[in-house]
Amino acid sequence: MTAQDIIKPENLVYSKPSLLNDNTMHYCPGCSHGVVHKLIAEVIEEMGIMDKTVGVSPVGCAVFAYNYIDIDWQEAAHGRAPAIATAIKRLLPENLVFTYQGDGDLAAIGTAETIHAVNRGDNLAMIFINNAIYGMTGGQMAPTTLEGMKTATCPYGRDPQLNGYHLPITNLVAQLEGARYVTRQSVHTAAAVRKAKAAIRKAFENALCPEKKGASFVEIVSTCNSGWKLSPEKANQWMVENMFKAYPIGDLKNI
Amino acid sequence: MAKIKGAVSVNVERCKGCELCVVACPTHVLAMSKQVNAKGYRYAMMANEDACIGCASCGIVCPDGCISVYKVKIEE
Numbered sequence A: 001m002t003a004q005d006i007i008k009p010e011n012l013v014y015s016k017p018s019l020l021n022d023n024t025m026h027y028c029p030g031c032s033h034g035v036v037h038k039l040i041a042e043v044i045e046e047m048g049i050m051d052k053t054v055g056v057s058p059v060g061c062a063v064f065a066y067n068y069i070d071i072d073w074q075e076a077a078h079g080r081a082p083a084i085a086t087a088i089k090r091l092l093p094e095n096l097v098f099t100y101q102g103d104g105d106l107a108a109i110g111t112a113e114t115i116h117a118v119n120r121g122d123n124l125a126m127i128f129i130n131n132a133i134y135g136m137t138g139g140q141m142a143p144t145t146l147e148g149m150k151t152a153t154c155p156y157g158r159d160p161q162l163n164g165y166h167l168p169i170t171n172l173v174a175q176l177e178g179a180r181y182v183t184r185q186s187v188h189t190a191a192a193v194r195k196a197k198a199a200i201r202k203a204f205e206n207a208l209c210p211e212k213k214g215a216s217f218v219e220i221v222s223t224c225n226s227g228w229k230l231s232p233e234k235a236n237q238w239m240v241e242n243m244f245k246a247y248p249i250g251d252l253k254n255i
Numbered sequence B: 001m002a003k004i005k006g007a008v009s010v011n012v013e014r015c016k017g018c019e020l021c022v023v024a025c026p027t028h029v030l031a032m033s034k035q036v037n038a039k040g041y042r043y044a045m046m047a048n049e050d051a052c053i054g055c056a057s058c059g060i061v062c063p064d065g066c067i068s069v070y071k072v073k074i075e076e
């Protein structure tokens, strides 16, 4: 039996979700953002909630997320996605409202919005792409940058004496009464991608549940292979060896 | 005994040549093309068709959703 005999519609077991449209994503080859976009589209499609989902996109590499997943979107000013999402959720309480933000967006300029939106306990889902760098603007140091990690603005490595320490904002979020589900995942292997998908699904289901309030927060420990100046494969290896020590994978809160 | 056989098709023009699918394949089915697509990227292709078990690992890790996976059960 040749590949040609097998490649038939009735034998299909995996393909891109159709909600992720045919536009070419602008992300660098191998970027984690693409995998997470695909998972979000899969989950929304499987839950059948395309018509009642509103995404809030960030400033950062994911600024154009609205070009790729065919749902309603609102673009927020840098760091303000959780505030915008809170407003949308309060006006449209029946809808799934989620934010999608990088670490520069969520854990630097938007730290106040992140903390207060979670602490208010609205039923939001928040997807946090932590690649420990400002990818979009050319790879500058972020609050999440690891000690010793080289970036455009700390070319000799982040020096804690000068720049302080990496910010595990997800741990802070987990402390808050308003947080219901807080988890840290990754998308570097097929097994990890499956777990990350289950986490996104849980966050989306929580955010649609009228009985129980609270924010659901999913950090995806990610790579920015361009900013890190590594191949996609090497970037994944570097992430496992270094990022996972500072940002361990697993659930931080689940109530 | 029934045997599982898989095959993949790659959306060549969507592929960005990141090679993460090649790394993810447990049976070393995939390799990168010598030719490039219209964007100038070498693209993923099946180099060792017979080894594919249709596990979909390649498709699942692809950041650009380029890979469709097919699987059949062959009764022997």
Ligand SMILES: Cc1ncc(C[n+]2csc(CCOP(=O)(O)OP(=O)(O)O)c2C)c(N)n1
Pocket: A059, A060, A061, A062, A078, A101, A102, A103, A104, A105, A106, A109, A129, A131, A133, A134, A135, A136, A137, A142, A224
């Ligand atoms: C108010 C404001 N300040 C600064 C910027 C510049 N800026 C654009 S994206 C970005 C950071 C992006 O990093 P991150 O959120 O980690 O996203 P990534 O690109 O890494 O996914 C910054 C500082 C801006 N656009 N607006």
Ligand code: SF4
Pocket: A026, A027, A028, A030, A031, A032, A033, A061, A131, A135, A136, A223, A224, A225, A226, A227
């Ligand atoms: S700069 Fe980094 S985060 Fe942005 S698309 Fe490229 S790899 Fe992804």
Ligand code: SF4
Pocket: B006, B007, B008, B024, B025, B026, B027, B028, B029, B030, B051, B052, B053, B054, B055, B056, B057, B058, B059, B069
């Ligand atoms: S389906 Fe599995 S075995 Fe086949 S090419 Fe993809 S990763 Fe390899």
Ligand code: SF4
Pocket: A030, B010, B014, B015, B016, B017, B018, B019, B020, B021, B022, B043, B044, B061, B062, B063, B064, B065, B066, B067
């Ligand atoms: S993972 Fe996707 S984009 Fe990367 S080489 Fe394979 S098919 Fe191409």
Ligand SMILES: [Mg+2]
Pocket: A102, A103, A104, A129, A130, A131, A132, A133, A134, A135, A142
């Ligand atoms: Mg970033």
